[in-house]
Amino acid sequence: MDHEYIERPDQLLALVDELRGETLLGVDTEAAGYHRYFDRLSLLQISSRTRNYLVDPFSVGDLAPLGALFADPAVEKIFHDADYDVRILDRDAGLHLSGLFDTQIAAAFLGERQLGLGNIAEKYLGLKLPKEFQRADWAERPLSDGMKEYAATDTAHLPDLRDRLKEALEQKGRLHWAQEEFLRREQTRWTEPEEGREAFMRMKGARDLAPRGLAILRELHEWRESVAKERDQATFRILGNQALLEMSASPPADVRDLPRVTGLSEGMAQRRGREIMAAIGRGLAVPEEELPRWPRSQRWERDVELEARVEALKDARTRIANELELDPGFLISKALLEEIGRAQPRTLEALEAVPGVRRWQVEAAGEGLLKAIRR
Template identity: 75%
Template sequence: MDYTTIDTPEALRELAQTLRAEPLLGVDTEAAGYHRYFDRLSLLQVSSRTQNWLVDPFAVEDLSPLKDVLEDPSIEKIFHDADYDLRILDRDAGMGISGLFDTQIAAAFLGERALGLGTIVEKHLGIKLPKEFQRADWAERPLSEGMKQYAATDTAHLPDLRDRLKAALEQMGRLHWAQEEFLRREGTRWTEPEDGKEAFMRIKGARDLAPRGLAILRELHAWREGVARERDQATFRILGNQALLEMSAAPPGSMRDLPSVTGISEGLAQRRGRDILAAVQRGLDVPEDQLPRWPRGQRFERDPEQEARFEALRDARTRLADQLNLDAGFLIPRATLEEIARAQPRTIDELAQVPGVRTWQVEAVGQGLLKAINRG
């Protein structure tokens, strides 16, 4: 796979000038979140129908010369599952996307259930994409030749894939459905994560712990976050969740106990054991009246009529999705069904005003949903 590396400001400006003449571009990003504590835009791949470029944001920190190209709606930008790409481009480069064609959305409207890029490319283009660098550390430098080849391949086939999917959507009369979703996805922006003070309570399995165990988990979680931040490593590379849960439920009493914990080797116990035991002790020392506790769940009054409407809508959704050969959750998400059940629309116009309802959904299944809700 031929490609050109862009690693100087001059080369980036020249690339931007070249791209302004292209009618469509395949685009992708690589980030470092799987391996690193601090996620960051680590590579930007761009492909025309004939050329491929790899833009290194570590070498060229100011990507603004590409802003006019990426935000020009007359140049179509092809992504596969653009959601995170748009978030990280917004956060790290201050750029949005206009003129989006998302091949994952397009494939979903064609009734595909397996929506990974490799699966879609193999089915529609007969090309098998490489997989060996899916979990690579894109923040490392220099990138290996294999990583560069993999990255270039990710966008090289997007223009042809777009052509196949677009033609199929046009044949089925669903292109305008997909275009509505493309336009909505263009509005995706980075949002700051919620306050991490209670992040330890989101660990799967934390609900099984007693308050004392939660206090230990809180301290172990805070210790792990600090080490991961200091080393710029993903938290699971410091210590896995299972180890935190085991020590919270059955606190180790000494260094000798640590190697029996899942994920703690003799070496890790020697390097980090005292810090781990100190975190456990901090949890044990929390006064009884200051132990973390799960908030009481909010109680809602049951509405049998609304529940009946929801069940009728869900049954109708299953039937209509089968008729359209679409995934039921993609056709109408559960949250939207609940909104419809609450609003109880009687007309198409009222249905269209329900929060979350798309124009294409009204066209595709509006009458079927109204029949169901008026019977439910």
């Protein structure tokens, strides 16, 4: 796939000038989160109908020259599943979108269930997109020719895919439904994930540990975080969750026992064995009264009438979704059905006022939902 690699500020300025006359652009981002501790915007791909560009944010630096172009609603920006792209562009580049067309959302409104770009491109364009670099480390430099080819291909076909999906949406009378979701996604912004010493308790399998095991897991988790941060590597590349859980449940007696732990190599035991045993020691030394414990579950009192309303709403949703050939969960989520069941709206206006309800959902399913509530 032919492309131009943008790696200097003057090249970026020239690119912005070149793209001013375009009415739509395919856009994608690549980040380093899978391999690295510090996730970061590592590549920005932009395609017009005729040319493809790869913008290297590491060497270009400030991406602000793209700000006006990205914010111009007259220039349609085509993404596939823009949620994360919008977030990372906000966080790392301060770029905000207007004029979004999301091909994943469009496909969902057409009733598609397999929403990966490869599936959609194959069905609507007859193309098989490459997959070999999906898990590549996009923070490495220089990028290989294969990685560049893969990255350019990701956006090169988005304009044609947008055309096919838009035409299909117009034929079904659902383009305005999709556009409502496009506008909502444009407003997405980066939010910092929750932090704190309780992060270890979200690890799958932690609930099987006794309080002493939780104390050890907490220390091992914090040790792994510090090493991953120091080396800028993803935590699983330092040591897997299974190893941490195994050592928490059955603490090794000394460094010589470490290689017996699942996924903990002889080399890791030699390099980091003392640190691992120190973390285990800190967990073992926590006083009994200070051991971490799972909070008691709150008593849940059943609301039989609410349950009946929600079941009636689910039945109505399933029927309507089948008629529209849409995924029921995409039409209306279970959580939103529960909110509607609590609010018990009696009019379409009251239904639209329920937090989270979209106008297109009222248009598509409003009357059926209200009938379910009345019953």
